Amino acid sequence: MRAIDRAGSGRPLPSETRPVLLATAGLVLLLPALALLSLLIGTGSSSVGGAWDYLVGDPAARADAQLRLAVMDVRLPRTLAAVLVGACLGTAGCLLQAATRNPLAETGLLGVNSGAAFAVVLGLTYFGASSSAALMVWALLGGMTASAVVLLLAASGRAAGSPLRLVLVGSALGATFHGLTSYVLLGTRSTYDTYRYWTIGSLAGVETAGLLPLLPLAALGLLVALGSARPLSALGLGDDIARSLGHHPGRIRLIVAGAVSLLVGCAVAVAGPIAFLGLLAPYAARALTGARMAPQLVLSALIAADVMILADILARIVIRPWETPVSVLLAFVGGPLLVWIARSSRLSTAGAAA
Amino acid sequence: MTEVTSRDVTPPDSTVLRTGGLSWLFPRRGALAVAVLVPLLLVLIALAVLASSTGMSLSQTLSGLLGTGDAGTVMIVRDFRLPRIFVGLMVGAALGIAGCLTQTLAGNRLATPDLVGVNEGATAAVVASAAGSATGMVGDWWLGPLGAVAAAVLVVLCAGGAGAAGYRVLVVGIGVSTFIGAVSDLIMSRENDNTAGGVFLWAVGSLNGRDWNVGTPLLIALLFLVPLSLAAGHRLQLLRFDDDMAASLGVDLRRIRSAALALAVALAGTAVGVGGPIAFVALAAPILAQRLAGPTRVPVLGSALTGVALIAAADALGRVVAPVELPVGVVTSVLGGPFLLWVLFRPDRTTGKA
Numbered sequence: 001m002r003a004i005d006r007a008g009s010g011r012p013l014p015s016e017t018r019p020v021l022l023a024t025a026g027l028v029l030l031l032p033a034l035a036l037l038s039l040l041i042g043t044g045s046s047s048v049g050g051a052w053d054y055l056v057g058d059p060a061a062r063a064d065a066q067l068r069l070a071v072m073d074v075r076l077p078r079t080l081a082a083v084l085v086g087a088c089l090g091t092a093g094c095l096l097q098a099a100t101r102n103p104l105a106e107t108g109l110l111g112v113n114s115g116a117a118f119a120v121v122l123g124l125t126y127f128g129a130s131s132s133a134a135l136m137v138w139a140l141l142g143g144m145t146a147s148a149v150v151l152l153l154a155a156s157g158r159a160a161g162s163p164l165r166l167v168l169v170g171s172a173l174g175a176t177f178h179g180l181t182s183y184v185l186l187g188t189r190s191t192y193d194t195y196r197y198w199t200i201g202s203l204a205g206v207e208t209a210g211l212l213p214l215l216p217l218a219a220l221g222l223l224v225a226l227g228s229a230r231p232l233s234a235l236g237l238g239d240d241i242a243r244s245l246g247h248h249p250g251r252i253r254l255i256v257a258g259a260v261s262l263l264v265g266c267a268v269a270v271a272g273p274i275a276f277l278g279l280l281a282p283y284a285a286r287a288l289t290g291a292r293m294a295p296q297l298v299l300s301a302l303i304a305a306d307v308m309i310l311a312d313i314l315a316r317i318v319i320r321p322w323e324t325p326v327s328v329l330l331a332f333v334g335g336p337l338l339v340w341i342a343r344s345s346r347l348s349t350a351g352a353a354a
Numbered sequence: 355m356t357e358v359t360s361r362d363v364t365p366p367d368s369t370v371l372r373t374g375g376l377s378w379l380f381p382r383r384g385a386l387a388v389a390v391l392v393p394l395l396l397v398l399i400a401l402a403v404l405a406s407s408t409g410m411s412l413s414q415t416l417s418g419l420l421g422t423g424d425a426g427t428v429m430i431v432r433d434f435r436l437p438r439i440f441v442g443l444m445v446g447a448a449l450g451i452a453g454c455l456t457q458t459l460a461g462n463r464l465a466t467p468d469l470v471g472v473n474e475g476a477t478a479a480v481v482a483s484a485a486g487s488a489t490g491m492v493g494d495w496w497l498g499p500l501g502a503v504a505a506a507v508l509v510v511l512c513a514g515g516a517g518a519a520g521y522r523v524l525v526v527g528i529g530v531s532t533f534i535g536a537v538s539d540l541i542m543s544r545e546n547d548n549t550a551g552g553v554f555l556w557a558v559g560s561l562n563g564r565d566w567n568v569g570t571p572l573l574i575a576l577l578f579l580v581p582l583s584l585a586a587g588h589r590l591q592l593l594r595f596d597d598d599m600a601a602s603l604g605v606d607l608r609r610i611r612s613a614a615l616a617l618a619v620a621l622a623g624t625a626v627g628v629g630g631p632i633a634f635v636a637l638a639a640p641i642l643a644q645r646l647a648g649p650t651r652v653p654v655l656g657s658a659l660t661g662v663a664l665i666a667a668a669d670a671l672g673r674v675v676a677p678v679e680l681p682v683g684v685v686t687s688v689l690g691g692p693f694l695l696w697v698l699f700r701p702d703r704t705t706g707k708a
Binding site for chain 2: 189
């Protein structure tokens with residue numbers, strides 16, 4: 001009900017606003033600090049000091065071609081990719097959980113991940129795609145197509161646009177795509193080998209040229225997300241109240257699901273299917289903000305972006321000189337964290353709020 | 355105070371049978387469903403026995419079955435195909451019941467046993483056995499069930515019991531499964547192609563090569579677990595009311611939930627361990643059985659029979675539709691998605707619910 005109370009302007013802000021503002025400020029400040037670390041730390045022969053010299057414009061370091069390669073061509077795109085993927089996954093997870101009114105809804109539910117995986121396997125097997133840029137295109141096309149089919153099916157017929165229907169259609173088609181992927185993979189060993197590295201999810205090998213075309217798509221998704229904060233808050237009060245406030249629950253869910261597909265599609269295209277962040281970041285954001293949608297969305301995006309950069313930095317150093325796939329690292333840290341959250345008393349309130 | 359007659363409290367789809375002091379609610383609709391399912395099952399099993407991937411003719415198959423054909427044919431039919439079908443049927447029954455129990459416990463049609471980590475546990479055990487062996491071969495069959503049950507026990511221990519409506523178990527399950535899955539992924543990414551290929555074949559859900567060595571212990575396990583599940587299903591009927599109502603009827607909720615969860619874990623663990631993560635049967639079988647049995651029951655027996663039917667049909671199809679033999683898990687997930695959608699989108703005429 002807080003959303004309604006606050007509509008009357010001129011009142012003092014609720015007392016919980018301060019910690020939310022503090023958290024937001026902290027997360028915003030953390031972002032450039034982590035990004036700097038991400039540029040400084042890495043595998044290979046380039047030292048932290050060398051990278052620092054390069055960044056502050058030391059002429060000797062600037063002249064070093066190897067340093068330039070490490071900082072500008074390898075670490076910079078990875079850092080940008082981590083921010084992009086994190087913000088997309090965090091926002092998408094938050095949107096999906098609000099729209100389905102299920103705090104456990106995960107971004108894999110809309111068939112984006114399994115559709116992308118199927119398209120990647122098709123591209124590898126029948127169209128000779130092998131470069132990371134080509135795989136990105138296939139993943140994006142597959143993810144978007146799959147989620148479009150899920151959305152169309154969920155929006156048709158009776159009970160159109162209901163949360164349960166969206167989730168059921170998503171998981172049913174997701175299973176089908178998964179089966180088709182297995183079917184193609186069974187016939188082709190060589191494809192399977194490339195596929196198993198793609199499916200594990202990693203930011204290694206991301207290039208700036210591949211990232212740029214995705215930026216407008218991701219930006220569009222983020223804008224739609226922010227624009228739907230208010231209708232989603234209304235939806236949180238129940239479909240009937242939302243309707244009486246002049247919203248159309250089915251339509252809101254479809255728009256939101258479309259934005260989710262766009263966001264997750266971009267994320268999968270860059271990093272492969274990364275589980276968990278889209279589930280956990282909104283969880284943490286909700287613990288800080290309560291039921292308010294707009295701060296929840298912003299915080300989810302910030303938390304996920306921060307965590308993603310941090311995980312990618314750790315991925316480079318935990319088993320040096322090899323790299324850990326970033327999704328594995330997220331699962332190692334996130335799994336126990338989720339267990340801890342579930343066991344703390346916060347769960348019942350977080351679950352009830354969503 | 356009006357007098358309550360037995361007619362008033364009898365569910366509309368049941369008949370009361372009385373002999374002396376004993377009375378039994380005979381579920382007419384459920385019984386009809388079973389009466390339809392059993393002959394259908396027998397037909398499907400016969401088809402599964404006759405379907406051949408090697409171009410063996412019908413008369414050859416029959417001669418092999420009756421022992422009148424040449425030694426090779428007899429061996430193929432009696433020693434390879436029959437035990438495999440037998441194992442498949444039991445896996446189907448176990449998955450169906452496990453799905454029915456978890457869906458009832460969580461009060462959610464999407465709650466499948468793999469949410470408590472059985473898939474990841476079994477996969478981890480198989481991956482570890484392959485990685486640990488010098489030849490890179492997948493180890494003994496019992497490692498699968500062992501891993502699955504171990505993971506599920508870990509989930510339940512981490513969750514600290516069944517919790518309110520099993521909700522906490524599901525959240526903890528996601529966390530623990532992600533963690534275990536990450537461990538498997540990490541091991542797999544360091545293994546060579548042969549090992550990865552072997553594990554992949556298992557992980558799509560295949561019954562290939564399962565013989566009486568697997569079938570006999572599986573049968574013994576089910577002889578214990580199925581009757582217990584039927585009893586638990588009967589008690590779970592009361593959980594359809596809210597908790598207070600059930601408690602006032604003298605039900606120990608905690609005990610029933612824990613027992614049902616333990617049974618679901620044991621059944622799903624065994625099934626997944628033996629057959630690999632065969633998708634969709636545990637999700638779809640209870641939903642279909644519920645359609646058949648009507649909305650007021652927990653359809654344990656119906657779920658078992660439906661699960662058996664799904665596996666028998668998928669196994670037979672997998673051997674005839676494609677030029678190469680398809681693992682049963684691939685068939686269930688490719689066809690299961692559209693099939694479930696069809697079921698969900700067709701309004702149920704008898705209850706009027708979509």
